[in-house]
Amino acid sequence: MKSVKLISILLAITLLTSCNPIRVPKSTMDHQMSSMPQNVIPTKSEWKTPETLKPNKRIPISILIRDKSNKPIQAFETVHTKKMHLIIVSKDLSYFSHLHPIYKGNGEFDISTAFPAGGDYQLIAEVTPKGGGDNSVEKHWLHIDGPIPKSKPLIPDQKLTTMVDGLKITLSFDHLMAEMNSNMTFMIRDAKTNKPIKNLQPYLGALGHAVAIKDDLHEYLHIHPMTTKGNGPKVTFMTYFPQKGIYKIWGQFQYQGRIIVAPFIVDVPKMNM
Ligand SMILES: [Cu+2]
Structure with missing residues (x-):
């Protein structure tokens, strides 16, 4: 009986296929x-x-x-x-x-x-x-399965500064607009002393990683820094938001052996024609 049960569990393993969306x-x-x-x-x-x-x-x-x-x-x-x-x-x-x-x-x-x-x-x-x-x-x-927690509304941050794990991380853009290149910079300071952090460690072969996902989960960006030199306090990523809208951005850095994740919510305006 046990083996019959095991086989039926194995058969019950779901198999789902999806196609790769190619963005042109x-x-x-x-x-x-x-x-x-x-x-x-x-x-x-x-x-x-x-x-x-x-x-x-x-x-x-x-x-x-x-x-x-x-x-x-x-x-x-x-x-x-x-x-x-x-x-x-x-x-x-x-x-x-x-x-x-x-x-x-x-x-x-x-x-x-x-x-x-x-x-x-x-x-x-x-x-x-x-x-x-x-x-x-x-x-x-x-x-x-199980109880679903109330979903948190995605409200754009009024101030692009966050405190994470003893660090104060500020996000800025030289030109925040959809459908064009923008330099996105994370400035990393010590939360207590406000001193710029100059000894970030490489994380997965880069000074940092950033992921941005649009609120409808249809747009996904994984960006790596333009700077390969230095160890902070600024890490700049060239970013291209393909559509206007609200995006959540996570910056990931390594400092003193810890992985730091800094989340931000931004409203990317549409391009002026
Ligand atoms: Cu990875």
């Missing part, structure tokens, strides 16, 4: 659009999770990356020290996690992670098949 740059005139995807190899993905998904319990997730003809992709580039970067956000963007699934071979990546509460989560996997320029982005929704 609206303008190819500007070669400075570092955050616009270029030469993206089309991919498909298959996500496997157990059938019952409960919060606060480690959930095994398997992600299979296939090519256009459904063959598992065998070789991936190592980008920022990893073959896959996986971002997990709750639907209201209040929860954020950045993980690195392990490559098992034959196109398959595995990870296990716990979700903080019931509700819907978007999982965003980034891979670069060998020979690709920019990474392919694969998105997948996962529903976690």
